[in-house]
Amino acid sequence: MKNKVQLITYVDRLGKSDIKGLDLLLKNQFKDLFGGVHMLPFYYPIDGEDAGFDPIDHKQIDKRLGSWADVKELSASVDVMADLIVNHMSAKSPEFQDFLKKGEDSEFAELFLTFDTVFPNGATEKDLIEIYRPRPGYPFTKVKFDNGQERLIWTTFTTNQIDIDVHSKKGKDYLESILVEFQKSGVNMIRLDAAGYAIKKAGTSSFMIEETFAFIDELTTKAKKMGIAVLVEIHSYYKTQIEIAKKVDFVYDFALPVLVLDTLFNASAENLKNWLNVSPRNAITVLDTHDGIGIVDVASENGEKGLIDDATLNAIVERMHENSGNTSRKATGAAASNLDLYQVNSTYFEALGKDENAYLAARAIQFFVPGIPQVYYVGLFAGENDMDLLAKTNVGRDINRHYYSQDEINEYVETSFFAKFKQLIILRNTHTSFNGEFILKESSNSILNIRWENDRQWSELYLDLKSIHVKITYSNHDKTDSLY
Secondary structure, eight states: OOSSOEEEEOGGGBTTOSHHHHHHHHHTTTTTTOSEEEEOOOEEOTTSTTTTSSOSEEEEEOTTTOOHHHHHHHTTTSEEEEEEEOSEEETTSHHHHHHHHHGGGSTTGGGBOBHHHHOTTOOOHHHHHHSOOSSSSOSEEEEEOTTSOEEEEEOSSOTTEEEBOTTSHHHHHHHHHHHHHHHHTTOOEEEEETGGGSOOOTTSOSSSOHHHHHHHHHHHHHHHHTTOEEEEOOOOOHHHHHHHHTTSSEEEETTHHHHHHHHHHTTOOHHHHHHHTTOOSSEEEOSOOSSOEESTTTSOBTTBOOSSOHHHHHHHHHHHHHHTTTTGGGGSGGGSBSOOTTEEOSOHHHHTTTOHHHHHHHHHHHHHSSSEEEEEHHHHTTOOOOHHHHHHHOBGGGGGOOOBOHHHHHHHTTSHHHHHHHHHHHHHHHOGGGGSEEEEOOOOTTEEEEEEEETTEEEEEEEETTTTEEEEEEEETTEEEEOO
């Protein structure tokens, strides 16, 4: 994976709405900005209940977006990352429909997790309470088979997302067949979506247990043999994240988004500096994603302190809501369907009160901390909360999933703000210092001073948090230049 800024986007929400159109955009208006692109689920269908994360056919590209040949062509100019949805598939998939029709006589019966697959002797109250949940309620859905029988099926996320048994032969064959399709089409990195929930075991939380690590390691080994790198997506307590990072290729730095807000809101880099002293270096850094802004990644857990104390964290969440004019409240928690317990649904620009200077400061921090930066397409546009889309779907995360028209793109790339943002991205992509040594310089907590050195080349971020004044300087052969 190139040590350059990566783009993460839905193909159908960015201009011409297909893979060829995305390729053209990256080669023209966004030329030199991205070393790779993570295309969010482009499988059939892209407009299910969870925006493509509930595939009916994981190996079929939605025809509205193009073909595997288009993916192969895109991969000739940029790295391509795709999601391997390891935990579930659509209830509308041919495999699950066959299971409903034939029950245990179906050739796909072993592919799906039922209640009694995990609890053959039944479950105690304690067993059920211990299951870690990303959403309210229990991870089961009562399903009626064609013969009239009713059974409980594992559905960790939504009732349309049927959990698969990744330990079964059918489950292993299913995941391997997707990897083969990726390899043929030039996909050189995958994100294991919802991998933390993939293994269920009676008497445990069924989240990031020992067997989960073994599953991730096994799947990673298979992917590497095909020349495919692996990114693991896990929202969890920060110490858990550090341990996970030791065992995988790449992890997300999901703690960073709220730590940056803490730094800017409270004019203190103390918590951020503490994190940078221990944070994984094999990280993909983000400020925003297709999901909300995660809170659990910096919060306390079971009496252990988090990266931000609870009172300060609560105040940050409240500030985010206030900065958005309370629009984020309408998309967060019980205010919208398909809700996430541990996230605030808002664009990052809105969370910062639509302050362009603070937003550029936030991106500067992201680009200077260790890891490979990934920019979400709405974040690229410094997008605002899409209340019309939220009202249309009542899906909280849709507040941060705007459909950009070609006219909107054309207008935005001519703005002075984009010109500044573009300069920052190109510096991060091209300056050789970022392939060298990360140095967190000593300073008061009201100053954040980060330097990168590689042989005689260097770059430095100096951020005065009291004034939110950003100063970026860097070597240019034998002289010093500045960005802003």
